[in-house]
Amino acid sequence: MSNDPQAIRRLVVLGRRYDRLFAIVGMMAMMVGILTLAVLLAGLIHDGAERLNWDFFQNFPSRRAERAGILSAIVGSSLVMLITAVTAIPLGVAAGVYLEEYARRNWITEIIEINVTNLAGVPSIVYGLLALGLFVYALDFGQSILSAGLTLALMILPVIIVSTREAIRAIPGAIREGAYALGSTRWQLVRDHILPYSTGGILTGVIIGLARAIGETAPIITIGALTFIAFLPPSPVTGDFPFLSFEWLESPFTVMPIQMFNWLSRPQAPFQVNAAAAGIVLVAMTLLMNGVAIWLRVRFRNRIKW
Amino acid sequence: MIRENPSQSSVGSGSIDPGSRFAHSVGRHVGERIIEVLLFLAAFSAVAVTIAIVAILVFESTEFFKHVSLVDFLTDTQWTIMFADKHYGVLPLLAGTLVTTTVALMLAVPVGTVTAVYLSEFANPRVREVVKPTLELLAGIPTVVYGYFALLMVTPALQWFMPDLPGFNMLGPGLVIGVMIIPYVSSVAEDAMRSVPASMREGSYAMGATRMQTSLRVVVPAATSGIVAAYILGISRAFGETMVVAVAAGQQPNFTWDPREPGATITAFIVQVALGDLPHGSLEYQSIFAVGLVLVLMTLFFNVLGHLARKRFREAY
Amino acid sequence: MVDQTDHSFSVDVASRGDIDSVQGLKAEARNLSFFYGAVQALKSVNMPVYDSRVTALIGPSGCGKSTFLRCFNRMHDLTDHTRYDGEILFHPDNVNILRKSVDPIEVRMRIGMVFQKPNPFPKSIFENVAYGLRVRGEKNRSELADRVETALRDASLWEEVSGRLDSMAFNLSGGQQQRLCIARALATGPELLLFDEPTSALDPNATANIEDLIHRLREKVTILIVTHNMQQAARVSDYTAFMYLGELIEFSDTNTVFTNPNSKQTEDYITGRYG
Numbered sequence: 060m061s062n063d064p065q066a067i068r069r070l071v072v073l074g075r076r077y078d079r080l081f082a083i084v085g086m087m088a089m090m091v092g093i094l095t096l097a098v099l100l101a102g103l104i105h106d107g108a109e110r111l112n113w114d115f116f117q118n119f120p121s122r123r124a125e126r127a128g129i130l131s132a133i134v135g136s137s138l139v140m141l142i143t144a145v146t147a148i149p150l151g152v153a154a155g156v157y158l159e160e161y162a163r164r165n166w167i168t169e170i171i172e173i174n175v176t177n178l179a180g181v182p183s184i185v186y187g188l189l190a191l192g193l194f195v196y197a198l199d200f201g202q203s204i205l206s207a208g209l210t211l212a213l214m215i216l217p218v219i220i221v222s223t224r225e226a227i228r229a230i231p232g233a234i235r236e237g238a239y240a241l242g243s244t245r246w247q248l249v250r251d252h253i254l255p256y257s258t259g260g261i262l263t264g265v266i267i268g269l270a271r272a273i274g275e276t277a278p279i280i281t282i283g284a285l286t287f288i289a290f291l292p293p294s295p296v297t298g299d300f301p302f303l304s305f306e307w308l309e310s311p312f313t314v315m316p317i318q319m320f321n322w323l324s325r326p327q328a329p330f331q332v333n334a335a336a337a338g339i340v341l342v343a344m345t346l347l348m349n350g351v352a353i354w355l356r357v358r359f360r361n362r363i364k365w
Numbered sequence: 366m367i368r369e370n371p372s373q374s375s376v377g378s379g380s381i382d383p384g385s386r387f388a389h390s391v392g393r394h395v396g397e398r399i400i401e402v403l404l405f406l407a408a409f410s411a412v413a414v415t416i417a418i419v420a421i422l423v424f425e426s427t428e429f430f431k432h433v434s435l436v437d438f439l440t441d442t443q444w445t446i447m448f449a450d451k452h453y454g455v456l457p458l459l460a461g462t463l464v465t466t467t468v469a470l471m472l473a474v475p476v477g478t479v480t481a482v483y484l485s486e487f488a489n490p491r492v493r494e495v496v497k498p499t500l501e502l503l504a505g506i507p508t509v510v511y512g513y514f515a516l517l518m519v520t521p522a523l524q525w526f527m528p529d530l531p532g533f534n535m536l537g538p539g540l541v542i543g544v545m546i547i548p549y550v551s552s553v554a555e556d557a558m559r560s561v562p563a564s565m566r567e568g569s570y571a572m573g574a575t576r577m578q579t580s581l582r583v584v585v586p587a588a589t590s591g592i593v594a595a596y597i598l599g600i601s602r603a604f605g606e607t608m609v610v611a612v613a614a615g616q617q618p619n620f621t622w623d624p625r626e627p628g629a630t631i632t633a634f635i636v637q638v639a640l641g642d643l644p645h646g647s648l649e650y651q652s653i654f655a656v657g658l659v660l661v662l663m664t665l666f667f668n669v670l671g672h673l674a675r676k677r678f679r680e681a682y
Numbered sequence: 683m684v685d686q687t688d689h690s691f692s693v694d695v696a697s698r699g700d701i702d703s704v705q706g707l708k709a710e711a712r713n714l715s716f717f718y719g720a721v722q723a724l725k726s727v728n729m730p731v732y733d734s735r736v737t738a739l740i741g742p743s744g745c746g747k748s749t750f751l752r753c754f755n756r757m758h759d760l761t762d763h764t765r766y767d768g769e770i771l772f773h774p775d776n777v778n779i780l781r782k783s784v785d786p787i788e789v790r791m792r793i794g795m796v797f798q799k800p801n802p803f804p805k806s807i808f809e810n811v812a813y814g815l816r817v818r819g820e821k822n823r824s825e826l827a828d829r830v831e832t833a834l835r836d837a838s839l840w841e842e843v844s845g846r847l848d849s850m851a852f853n854l855s856g857g858q859q860q861r862l863c864i865a866r867a868l869a870t871g872p873e874l875l876l877f878d879e880p881t882s883a884l885d886p887n888a889t890a891n892i893e894d895l896i897h898r899l900r901e902k903v904t905i906l907i908v909t910h911n912m913q914q915a916a917r918v919s920d921y922t923a924f925m926y927l928g929e930l931i932e933f934s935d936t937n938t939v940f941t942n943p944n945s946k947q948t949e950d951y952i953t954g955r956y957g
Contacts, residue, residue: 085483182605
C-alpha cells in the first residue's frame, strides 16, 4: 500500500468497477422475485384463460371438466369471509386498542404480547388442527362454514392486532393530552379520536388479513371441508319473518382455494385448465385486495402528517 | 367533541367526592370499567388461542403416544401409517421438511440478502418505493397457486435440465417456497440495514470506501442480528408451508436427503390424512396432532431465536 | 483527474496583503458556492488552507462552516440535489477536486474527516483503525499491525488500548472513541484532515485531550477544523476564518482575528454579541 496518487487512482477505478458489478448483481437478485411473479401470472393466464367465461362463474363443480364452475366455491368463500370478518375485526381491533391505550406495563400484558407475536409465526395448518379438535369436534360445529370462518378468524387475528397497534402508535401523544384536557374519558378518547384517526392503518391490516384468509387452503382442508359441493348453502335471507336464517352457518361448503386444489390433484389435463382458471380468479382477488391495502397505506401516509 | 356539561369534565380518575358535582362520575366509572374489561378479554383471546392450541395438540398426542412409543416415533425411519404394516417414525417427515426448507433457503437467503443490500444501499429511493410493495405481492399470492406453479411450471422446466427428475419431487416445491419467502427475508433484512445509523456510513465513505465496501464491511456487519432475524423468519415460513409441498412433492413419506426424490413434509402429511375421511379418535387422526406438535415446537424454537436476534439488534442501536 | 492547467498560486498568495505567511498552500477555495436544491448555502467563498497549519472555521450556527468543510472531501456527493460551483484547488497536484471528472472516492482517500459525534464502526478497536488500510487493499498482517500502532500512538490512544485491541470499539468512552476515529483517519496518512466540531459531544476533560492532540498533529498533517467554541479556535489554530450567512467575512491569522478583527461582524461575534 502506498499513498502514491497513481496507485490510489488504480484502486479507485477498480473499486468503481466492483460497485457497478454489485449493482448489476443486486438488480438481478431483485428481478428474481419480480420475474417469477410475472412468469407465474403469465403462465396461469396462458393455461387458464380459455376456461374463463361467464359459465365458469355460474356452474357448479362437475365430473366433466368443461362444464365445471366455481359458483359454490365463490359463494362458500364469501360466506366464510363474512364470518371471519365479523369475528376477527372487532376482536382484533379491541385487542389492539387495549394493548396500546389501556394495558399497564405488567406481566399479563407481557404474556399477551408474547402470545400475539408467537401466534403470528404459527404455521396456518396448526390453526387447522386447533379447529379440528375445538370447533369441529369439541364444540360440535361440524365441518361447516362456521368452523371454517372461525378458524381463519383466529389465524388473521395477530395480523389485525399488530396493524391496529401500529396505526394507533402513530398518533402523537399530544392528541391524547388534548382530549384528556378537554375532559374526555379514556373510552371517549378512543371512540372520538384514536379509532377515527387510525382507521386507515387498521383497514390496511384488515384487508391484508382477509386477503390471506381468502387464499388459505391448508387449515380448511384440515377441518375436512368437502370438495365436491354441487349445491349452495341455505340463503341467509328468507321470505318469512324474521327474514334471516342462520342455517347456512352449519352447511357443508367449499371455498375457492379448495376447489382449485381439488382440480389440481386430478391427473386429467382438462381439470388442470380449470385449476389454472380458478387460480386466475384467486390471484386476481388477492392481488386486488393487497393492491388496495398498499394504496390505502400510501394514501393515509401522505394525507396525515402529524 | 368539546362538551359543556361540567359533570363530564372528570377524567374518571377514581377519587369520588360525594356531594360535589364530581359525584356523577360514579356511573361513568362503571361504564368505563366494563369497556376496559371487554377490551382486556379481547386481548386475552390471544393467550386463550395459544392455550387451546397447546391443549389440543398435547391431549391428542398423549393419546397417540399411548399406542406408539416415543422411541419408535423418533428413531423409526419409516412412516407408513396409511398401510397395513404400520411404522410410526417421524424421521421421513422431518427429513422431507428439512430438505424442502434447505432448498428454499439456498435460494431465498442469497437472493433476499443481495436484494436487501441493493435496495438499502444502492437503489435510488424511487426504485425502492416501487420494488418493495411489488415484492410484498409475492407473499400475498395464495399458496395453492404456488403449488400449481411448482407442479405444472417449475418441475417441467427443471426436467428440461434434469431429464430424470420425477414429476413429483422436493426440488421444485423447495425452489418455489424459496421465491415465496424472498420478500420476508429481503424486507426484514433491508429494514435492519436501513436502521444502521447514517453516521456509520458517513464514517466509512469519508475514509474513501466505495459503496460496496461500505455495504459489506460496515452496514451488513452492523445489521447482522437483524439480518439473522430475517433468515429465521424465512426458515419458520418455509417450515410451516403446506400446500406447495402437498401439491407438488408427491405426498410419500420418504427418508431421503435427496431433493430430486419425491417426499412428504409434516404439513403435507397432515393434509393427506385430513383429505381421507378418518374417524375421530383413530390412531391416524391422533397422529396428525402428534406431528403437529413437533411442527409447533420447532416453529416455537425458531420464533424464540428470531425474537432474541431482533432484541439484540434493537439494543445495539 | 490530471489537471494540466498551470495555476500560479504564488501570485495569489502574494496579492493577499493581510496574510503574512511563508507557508505553502495545501488547498484553496476559489469562488466556491454551494447549493442544496435551490438554497444557496455558500456564497462565493475564497480561502486558502496553509500546509501543516491548523485553520479554524468559526461562525454562528447555520453560517455554512460545516457545509464548507464537507466540500473538501466531497461528502455532499452522497446527498441528492446538491451542487458545487467554483473550485477547490488541491496541492501539490494543483487540481480542482470539485470537478466532475475527479472521483470523490479518490478525494476522500487523500483527505480524511473526523465527525461531530464519534462514529466508530461496530468492529474491534484494531479493525476500526485498520479499516481505511483494508479498504485500500492492504492485507499484510505485520504492516497492518505497525500502522495501526503508529496511528493509535499519534492519536495518543495507544497507552490506553494497547492491551485490548480486540475488544469492541463501543466499549470505549466517548473521548476515547473520538480519538479512535482520529486514529482511524490518520492511519491512511491523509494529506488534509477535516474536523467537524470534534469535541461538541465530549466532556471538558476529553475536549482538552483532543485539543492537545490537534495542536500536536499539525506537524504531520494539515488541519481544517470547524468549531463553535471560540476559545477552542483560539487555542488550537494558526489561522481563523469567520463565516456568516454563507459568506467568508474574515480570514487571518488567529491572533489578528481575536485581537484586532477587521470586520465589525467578526468583532460582534467574538465578543459574544450574537451566535
